[in-house]
Amino acid sequence: MGIEKITSKIMSEAETVAGSILSEADSGSDAIIAEAREKAEAVVSEARERGAADKVRTVNRREAVAAIDGRKLILARKQEMIAGCFDGAIGQLASMDKEKYVEFLAGIVKSTGSAGGELVFNEKDAAEIGPLLAEKLNRETEGGAFSVSDETESIRGGVLLKNGQVYVSGSIESLVDEVKGELTAEVAKVLFGE
Template sequence: MSIESITARILQEAKDEAEHLKKQAEAEKDTLLAKAAEEAEAVKKETAAKAVEDAKVLGERRNSVAELEARKLRLSAKQEMIDRSFEEAAAQLAGMPAAEYQAFLLGLVEPYRAEPGEILLNEKDHKAYGKALEEALKDSPLAVAEETVPIQGGMILRQGCVSLNASLEKLMETQKKQITAEIAGVLFS
């Protein structure tokens, strides 16, 4: 055998080995690419499932927030209606016929008639009922003050250092605290 034939044979064997290694690498590459594609598909499915779940949770949260806001708005509207009811009641009290309103004022004073003091009215009531109240209370140590107060109606009774706020606003506020639940039941049941 000659050197050229040995060299040609070694060269051929190297080419064959290189070809074999190349085919083996290609097969390994195809296997790795297929495995990577499978893993990518699994990650893609998992991500899509998580996105669907996240969207569902987000939707539920938004619905909960929207329901809470709706409840707040309904409650606010109900409270506004109750407030308006009390404002209307105070306006109706202030607008009673003169004889009834004077009796109402005297009824407020009655429990305190025996003690000296002064009755403070708003300007309108002072003009309309001041003299009549003085006349009705002439046998009492109570007097109608010349001073007026900025109230919607009713009166302030001052006896020494103590003042009793019997203004329509205060009377309505007191009643409101006591019967708001009952009114809500009547209005919204």
């Protein structure tokens, strides 16, 4: 029985040591699992925070882009309205009362300092206004030698003065274009209070 006692003692000690090792392993594994859970929760929390921050940045970026696009649309619409005002002015000038229109065109031609040349109009004005303007200029200009040209131009109104191959534009479009740069700010102020 001596061997059995020794064997029993060894077995008992082995069971105690094994139990101790298992107990340590259990508590060690519990600690490892708890630490792993903490790390996982930290990673998930950090990812959520990053996601929330990314979401805020994305929303802010999209709002900024939308604001810029909105300002561009407003600016484009304002530019259309300003262009419409200048286009309306061209229409009003072209449809002036005949007497005033002839007077207006005579002033344009006289401002060139020329004493003669061919007066070029659009098709409508060539027939209706041309003879009246040529007669007025010839009467009021010393040595006046103005005539209505047989050629016409596709202008909305006004007159071109032709001397040989040289044309001096007095078209309403070119006259309005000349003052457009100076008047755009004033027109915007009237339209938009800017």
